[in-house]
Amino acid sequence: MSDIIKEEELVKELKEKFGAVIENASITRKTRVWIDVNSDKALEVMRFLKTKGYYHLSTITGFDEGEKLGAIYHITDHKTLVNIKLRTSKTNPVLKSVLEVYPVATSYERELEDLFGIKIEGLPEGRNYPLPEGFPKGVHPLRKEVKLEELNKMLDEKCAKEE
Amino acid sequence: MSKIQIPLGPQHPALKEPENFMLVLDGEQIVDATVNLGYNHRGVEKAAENRNYIQDIYLIERICGICSHSHVSCYINAVEEIAKAEVPQRAKAIRTLVAELERVHSHLLWLGVAAFELGYDTLFMYTWRDREQVLDCLEMISGNRVHYGINTIGGVRRDITKEQAEEILKKIKFLHERTSYYVGVVTEEPTFLARTQNVGKLPKDVALELNAVGPTARASGVDIDVRRDEPYFIYDQLDFKVITHNTEDVFGRAVVRVLETIESYKMIEQILKNLPEGPISVKVPWKIGPGEAVFRYEAPRGEDIHYVKANGTEYPERVKVRAPTLANFQSIPYCLKNGYLADAIITIAAIDPCMSCTDRAVVYDYKTGKKEVFDWEGLRKYSIEFYKKKGVSFK
Numbered sequence: 001m002s003d004i005i006k007e008e009e010l011v012k013e014l015k016e017k018f019g020a021v022i023e024n025a026s027i028t029r030k031t032r033v034w035i036d037v038n039s040d041k042a043l044e045v046m047r048f049l050k051t052k053g054y055y056h057l058s059t060i061t062g063f064d065e066g067e068k069l070g071a072i073y074h075i076t077d078h079k080t081l082v083n084i085k086l087r088t089s090k091t092n093p094v095l096k097s098v099l100e101v102y103p104v105a106t107s108y109e110r111e112l113e114d115l116f117g118i119k120i121e122g123l124p125e126g127r128n129y130p131l132p133e134g135f136p137k138g139v140h141p142l143r144k145e146v147k148l149e150e151l152n153k154m155l156d157e158k159c160a161k162e163e
Numbered sequence: 164m165s166k167i168q169i170p171l172g173p174q175h176p177a178l179k180e181p182e183n184f185m186l187v188l189d190g191e192q193i194v195d196a197t198v199n200l201g202y203n204h205r206g207v208e209k210a211a212e213n214r215n216y217i218q219d220i221y222l223i224e225r226i227c228g229i230c231s232h233s234h235v236s237c238y239i240n241a242v243e244e245i246a247k248a249e250v251p252q253r254a255k256a257i258r259t260l261v262a263e264l265e266r267v268h269s270h271l272l273w274l275g276v277a278a279f280e281l282g283y284d285t286l287f288m289y290t291w292r293d294r295e296q297v298l299d300c301l302e303m304i305s306g307n308r309v310h311y312g313i314n315t316i317g318g319v320r321r322d323i324t325k326e327q328a329e330e331i332l333k334k335i336k337f338l339h340e341r342t343s344y345y346v347g348v349v350t351e352e353p354t355f356l357a358r359t360q361n362v363g364k365l366p367k368d369v370a371l372e373l374n375a376v377g378p379t380a381r382a383s384g385v386d387i388d389v390r391r392d393e394p395y396f397i398y399d400q401l402d403f404k405v406i407t408h409n410t411e412d413v414f415g416r417a418v419v420r421v422l423e424t425i426e427s428y429k430m431i432e433q434i435l436k437n438l439p440e441g442p443i444s445v446k447v448p449w450k451i452g453p454g455e456a457v458f459r460y461e462a463p464r465g466e467d468i469h470y471v472k473a474n475g476t477e478y479p480e481r482v483k484v485r486a487p488t489l490a491n492f493q494s495i496p497y498c499l500k501n502g503y504l505a506d507a508i509i510t511i512a513a514i515d516p517c518m519s520c521t522d523r524a525v526v527y528d529y530k531t532g533k534k535e536v537f538d539w540e541g542l543r544k545y546s547i548e549f550y551k552k553k554g555v556s557f558k
Contacts, residue, residue, distance in 0.1 A: 029244070031393055032457070056374050058459065059485035061470045074457055074468060078392045083457060104374045104493045107200070108485075115208075130201040141209050148213050 039086040053077040060108035062116040097122035115142040196499040211482040233462035241471040245454040252439040254318035259396040269463035318444025359414035363498040363510035377465020382415035389461035
């Protein structure tokens with residue numbers, strides 16, 4: 001008997017309910033479900049998962065794939081971890097805030113804004129996190145085009161100017 | 164009386180690490196609180212992308228000085244999942260042993276810090292004296308007190324001898340007795356009770372909504388523990404209880420931590436008495452992937468989660484770290500509200516905050532761009548020169 005029955009049932013249920021919104025569903029091992037979701041419908045999928053007991057948003061991982069930016073929402077009921085991947089274009093990166101479903105997302109979403117430059121629609125204004133105040137505007141260090149040496153050089157020059 | 168706003172931190176005598184709380188006070192009572200983080204960002208995630216998998220072990224170990232083994236284990240499990248490495252049972256047992264020794268040292272450290280914040284310095288001295296015993300165990304196994312360097316991809320780097328196992332069991336027996344005494348202190352001592360009961364309340368439904376983790380959640384009656392819910396290493400073979408408490412306050416968080424320490428002693432005994440025979444590591448290729456994995460780990464402070472993406476080279480494409488403190492910080496403003504200013508510090512300390520984990524990452528000399536390595540003498544000389552320039556006289 002397969003030991004991933006619960007995971008398979010969840011994927012089946014999501015596909016039946018949301019159809020083409022769910023793409024590339026895969027189960028990499030017991031307790032690990034990965035799905036790509038159309039970013040316009042992501043909130044509906046998350047709201048549905050929350051009613052199923054997936055109340056815990058562990059974190060949000062931003063990523064840079066070259067042409068696209070994106071984020072993975074790691075959501076769990078403490079037994080199964082569902083990883084929801086959303087993608088957005090690099091030229092105009094925008095994702096909707098998930099605060100109405102997961103009120104703890106504030107700092108994770110600020111990380112996306114600071115480190116990847118993804119604009120989060122619906123995230124209230126606030127101070128930088130985790131980058132310090134006065135960090136060069138428009139530089140998002142975890143993007144692939146930002147090279148470590150150049151970043152260090154730029155920060156050194158900035159500090160020298162301020163001295 | 165009008166409300167006043169006061170900043171607590173980022174530099175404050177009562178806080179051990181840089182973090183800032185803006186407290187709105189009405190007299191002595193806190194009516195609103197906000198948390199500001201990010202004073203300690205070192206850029207670990209970017210640095211990890213520019214180092215190979217083996218170098219990253221040492222970088223990630225240095226995310227935190229207290230739960231260094233937790234972060235490495237979490238990272239390494241994700242890497243091994245992508246590489247499909249079969250880690251030998253003996254290596255898993257040794258990893259579990261170090262993990263539980265680390266939990267003991269972290270919880271004893273916390274108990275001392277909490278006692279110190281309450282002005283109860285005798286307990287602080289006691290627990291930190293006893294904590295030396297567990298640090299001695301870790302030093303004996305790994306050669307280091309805090310950054311053990313025991314993990315490598317595919318297993319562990321050092322084996323445990325029979326004599327070492329016996330020595331650890333002896334020390335654990337002593338610590339078990341001492342901790343039983345602390346259970347008494349925490350649950351009966353009037354000073355401790357007066358300062359912790361009904362302070363920093365976090366009701367169960369709020370803890371669930373704010374996604375609290377670890378002892379903070381368990382003290383609010385949320386029955387979660389990654390070691391049981393999603394067993395890794397050899398936790399599925401060990402007999403242990405998940406400690407929860409229903410008082411939902413700072414007192415509950417203290418009780419959960421001391422009782423958890425006792426559970427850790429029981430686990431350490433079970434591991435050492437049934438240490439599986441066999442090799443301690445397997446070879447894993449330098450180039451890993453492509454693939455991605457995410458791993459959850461029960462660190463002393465709660466759920467630690469790492470995501471690793473591999474692209475088939477020896478450098479990871481992406482490493483993401485979320486330390487338990489960041490998850491628990493969401494509940495601090497709630498705990499502080501309607502409490503008193505005098506209780507603010509212990510309420511903050513009750514989640515066992517760890518800022519270096521939360522803000523993460525690389526240090527270099529801003530002024531000149533030069534990278535210089537100081538030895539102890541050099542560093543001392545530099546600090547004396549620095550203060551001399553400021554007009555401090557050294558005779």
